Amino acid sequence: MRLHLIRHPKPLIEAGICYGRHDCPAEDTASAAAMLLAELPAGLPLWSSPLRRCRDLAELLHPQPVIDNRLAEMNFGAWEARRWNDIPRVELDAWAADIAGYAPPGGESPRQLQRRALDFVASLDVPEAVIVTHAGVIRTLLAHWQGLPPERWTELNFAYGSCTRVDVPR
Structure with a gap:
């Protein structure tokens, strides 16, 4: 199965804020959509995160995007919409010590995010x-498919509004 994984455009939020599930719009979705439409194959089904920064773009790319909660960003719990500098150092250190397994208070871990994203992909029949x-x-999806250990997950970076293509074995 071939997937075109699109990262939303840059969020309209102050720099230095933890914004995982925080629902904020994105900058210039129309320009991002025009660029992506020029490179995407026509007529493909499209799924989107329910968060506005993704949903707004998805609606410009497809007349009927399917919204799926499993595509939402990591839930940072008590860290949501807080300045990274205001998050207790001991909590950030605990996350750094267990990058895949640590969950912020009231949130989810990257490993939990990975499980729900993989569950979503497994549900696709296209x-x-x-x-x-x-x-x-x-x-987290690419880290799984590439067999990367958690300490290397942060090496995978994606520009705002970019499309990453991947062929997923069935």
Whole structure:
């Protein structure tokens, strides 16, 4: 199965804010959509995260995007919409010590995010699809398919509004 994994455009949020599930719009979705439409194959089914920064783009790319909660960004719980500098250092250190397994208070771990994203992909029954989602979702999926250990997950970076193509074995 071929997947076109699209990261949403840059969020309209102040720099330095933890914004995983925080529902904010994105910058210039129309320009991102025009660029992506020029490179995507026509007529593919499209799924999107429910968060506005993805959903707004998805609606410009497809007349009937399917919204799926499993494509939402990581739930940062008590860290959501807080400045990274205001998050207790001990919590950030605990996350750094267990990058895949640590869950912020009231949130989810990257490993939990990965499980729900993989569950979503396993539910697809199409030869090719477009998915509008977040860096965390794309990162954990590619890390799984590439067999990367958690300490290397942060090496996978994706530009805002970019499309990463991947062939997923069935």
